[in-house]
Amino acid sequence: MSVNVVGHSSPDTDSVAGAIAYAHYLKSTGTDAVACAQSATLNPETTLVLKKFGLATPQVFTDAGGKDVALVDFSDIAQAPANIGKANIVAIVDHHKIGDITTNSPIFFYAQPVGCTCTVLYEMYTTNKVALPKNIAGAMLAAILSDTVNFKSPTCTPADKTAVAALKGVSGVSDTDGLFMDMLKAKSAVDGVPIKDLLFRDYKDFDMGGKKVGIGQLELATLDQVAKMRNDLYKAVAALKADGRHTVLFMLTDVVKEGTDLMVASDDPALIEKAFKGKLSGQSMWIDGMMSRKKQAVPPLQKAFGA
Numbered sequence: 037m038s039v040n041v042v043g044h045s046s047p048d049t050d051s052v053a054g055a056i057a058y059a060h061y062l063k064s065t066g067t068d069a070v071a072c073a074q075s076a077t078l079n080p081e082t083t084l085v086l087k088k089f090g091l092a093t094p095q096v097f098t099d100a101g102g103k104d105v106a107l108v109d110f111s112d113i114a115q116a117p118a119n120i121g122k123a124n125i126v127a128i129v130d131h132h133k134i135g136d137i138t139t140n141s142p143i144f145f146y147a148q149p150v151g152c153t154c155t156v157l158y159e160m161y162t163t164n165k166v167a168l169p170k171n172i173a174g175a176m177l178a179a180i181l182s183d184t185v186n187f188k189s190p191t192c193t194p195a196d197k198t199a200v201a202a203l204k205g206v207s208g209v210s211d212t213d214g215l216f217m218d219m220l221k222a223k224s225a226v227d228g229v230p231i232k233d234l235l236f237r238d239y240k241d242f243d244m245g246g247k248k249v250g251i252g253q254l255e256l257a258t259l260d261q262v263a264k265m266r267n268d269l270y271k272a273v274a275a276l277k278a279d280g281r282h283t284v285l286f287m288l289t290d291v292v293k294e295g296t297d298l299m300v301a302s303d304d305p306a307l308i309e310k311a312f313k314g315k316l317s318g319q320s321m322w323i324d325g326m327m328s329r330k331k332q333a334v335p336p337l338q339k340a341f342g343a
């Protein structure tokens with residue numbers, strides 16, 4: 037039985053490139069593996085990256101029951117395929133806080149506090165002298181640029197920059213700024229996209245002190261892109277909150293201005309204001325410098341929720 041290598045739900049470029057890179061690594065080191073994703077529909081940025089580097093879309097994988105599974109880019113049950121509790125998890129490679137997935141046997145578990153899972157995988161390839169194909173190197177490079185917002189995110193570390201410098205050579209990509217702008221344009225295209233797809237483009241549910249909290253993020257070249265659809269976006273956020281959640285936050289991140297307009301639907305808006313030391317004006321508040329859900333949205337919220 038081959039190992040199904042899969043990233044988190046609502047897959048992003050790191051989850052997909054990471055699954056491809058780790059599946060190839062496993063195969064190269066003697067373990068049969070197949071790259072998977074939890075959705076047949078990938079976001080526009082990831083679609084562009086796969087096309088640019090000539091990589092196949094990973095196999096759709098939504099039920100882990102009874103399967104051999106390796107996880108990349110997450111270790112939270114809330115972000116896993118169905119029946120993860122009945123799966124045989126053989127490995128986890130990640131760069132997030134350790135989640136709530138547990139195993140019955142010892143496994144390969146490797147996490148580093150760096151900006152991207154593909155940075156961790158790059159280090160594994162290098163340390164173990166596993167040959168890295170040109171096209172996979174390109175996708176890993178794209179994933180690091182995406183997760184670190186072209187090195188601007190506070191999650192970015194020297195290890196991410198080192199990996200990009202090396203992956204440029206392997207992939208033959210010389211203009212990483214150009215690649216990042218192409219990805220940003222694909223990612224931030226909103227015209228004609230259904231509101232619900234925008235909300236779920238990069239969305240995760242979390243358990244915070246027993247409360248279900250959803251956080252979506254939409255990275256934009258400018259907030260003007262969503263000016264005309266703010267009311268519809270908020271309606272979708274409020275409807276998602278009404279569906280069994282204490283809070284839903286939607287981060288409208290202006291990548292160029294380096295800040296986030298945070299849309300809030302919550303049973304306790306004052307708690308959210310306190311968490312981010314902000315003041316809601318209507319349904320949202322501007323938080324200067326906020327670029328990262330993982331590093332700048334989740335930790336203050338966990339603290340506020342006492343999680």
Ligand SMILES: [Mn+2]
Nearest residue numbers: 050109152153
């Ligand atoms: Mn990641």
